[in-house]
Amino acid sequence: QVQVVESGGGLVQPGGSLRLSCVASGSIFSIYSMGWYRQAPGKARELVARFVTGGVAGGDIITYADSVKGRFTISMDSAKNTVYLRMNSLKTEDTAVYYCNAALSNEYGLASASYWGQGTQVTVSS
Numbered sequence: 001q002v003q004v005v006e007s008g009g010g011l012v013q014p015g016g017s018l019r020l021s022c023v024a025s026g027s028i029f030s031i032y033s034m035g036w037y038r039q040a041p042g043k044a045r046e047l048v049a050r051f052v053t054g055g056v057a058g059g060d061i062i063t064y065a066d067s068v069k070g071r072f073t074i075s076m077d078s079a080k081n082t083v084y085l086r087m088n089s090l091k092t093e094d095t096a097v098y099y100c101n102a103a104l105s106n107e108y109g110l111a112s113a114s115y116w117g118q119g120t121q122v123t124v125s126s
Contacts, residue, residue, distance in 0.1 A: 002026040002115045006100045009120030012090055016124070020085040022100030022117060030054050032105040032112065034076055034083035038096035038122075045099065049074035051083055054105035068094075090124045098122050
């Protein structure tokens with residue numbers, strides 16, 4: 001009913017850049033937030049960046065993990081239910097599968113169900 005699809009992963013050298021894209025589609029009334037998470041082998045899934053756009057009277061709220069602040073930039077096209085992650089100055093420790101999450105808003109502007117994409121591999125290696 002709701003599909004979340006990531007793209008843009010690949011192999012890059014340290015210091016390089018990538019841009020990830022994620023599109024949510026299907027039975028969507030409104031998006032509350034979309035975000036990027038990553039999981040390295042043997043590690044827990046962790047938040048990379050999140051863009052909260054629904055149920056926020058004061059405007060959008062963006063959150064980054066400390067490890068990516070200043071290097072990664074999240075942006076969102078709400079009309080297209082699409083979120084992007086621009087990754088600059090990539091480090092080997094950024095290597096992981098990157099997953100997109102889309103959380104829906106209900107009719108009252110509250111966070112509702114969330115959905116995960118299949119993930120896209122990002123490998124940073126020399």
